[in-house]
Amino acid sequence: MSTGTNLHDTEDELQWRPIGGALADHRRVLVVDDYADAADALQWLLNANGFECRAMHDAQDVCAIAGAWQPFAVVLDIAMPGLDGLELARRLRAAPSTSHMLLIACTGCASQRDRERAREAGFDAHCAKPLTPQRLLALLTQAVSGAPDGRVNMKGDQRREV
Numbered sequence: 001m002s003t004g005t006n007l008h009d010t011e012d013e014l015q016w017r018p019i020g021g022a023l024a025d026h027r028r029v030l031v032v033d034d035y036a037d038a039a040d041a042l043q044w045l046l047n048a049n050g051f052e053c054r055a056m057h058d059a060q061d062v063c064a065i066a067g068a069w070q071p072f073a074v075v076l077d078i079a080m081p082g083l084d085g086l087e088l089a090r091r092l093r094a095a096p097s098t099s100h101m102l103l104i105a106c107t108g109c110a111s112q113r114d115r116e117r118a119r120e121a122g123f124d125a126h127c128a129k130p131l132t133p134q135r136l137l138a139l140l141t142q143a144v145s146g147a148p149d150g151r152v153n154m155k156g157d158q159r160r161e162v
Helices: 036-048 059-069 085-094 112-121 133-145
Strands: 013-015 028-032 052-056 073-076 102-107 125-128
Touching (some): 028 036, 028 059, 036 133, 052 059, 059 085, 073 085, 073 133, 085 102, 085 112, 102 112, 102 133, 112 125, 125 133
Parallel strands (some): 028 052, 073 102, 102 125
């Protein structure tokens, strides 16, 4: 049963490109957040749940590391000093070695305009903070397994019309 709400209007999660499009040969995830405790906690969580995760606290070397390490997904905070997550997403999308990666915004910037800017920058999904571990794990697990319709229901309730 549909709630009649368009998924793109929810504040919890957005998806613009089918997650199933991220063809993961492995379970590598790169987490980038200037708040070290948050990045390190996500790294621990993902490693404990069968992913191979690296955490970075500075956005400057992300493009080079992502290009060399080839994670299937990059989880980015948007509001970071210096190089912010929006510009970083644009750079990852522009580089041939990283353009195919699944980009997930995990951020406190969750207004409608923030979500539009994330989509325009090249993000595939948007998760508003505070992020529960179950939400991120559901998104990444379905991405790896290739959700049949490419849609991920992050709240655990009924799917919404897309």
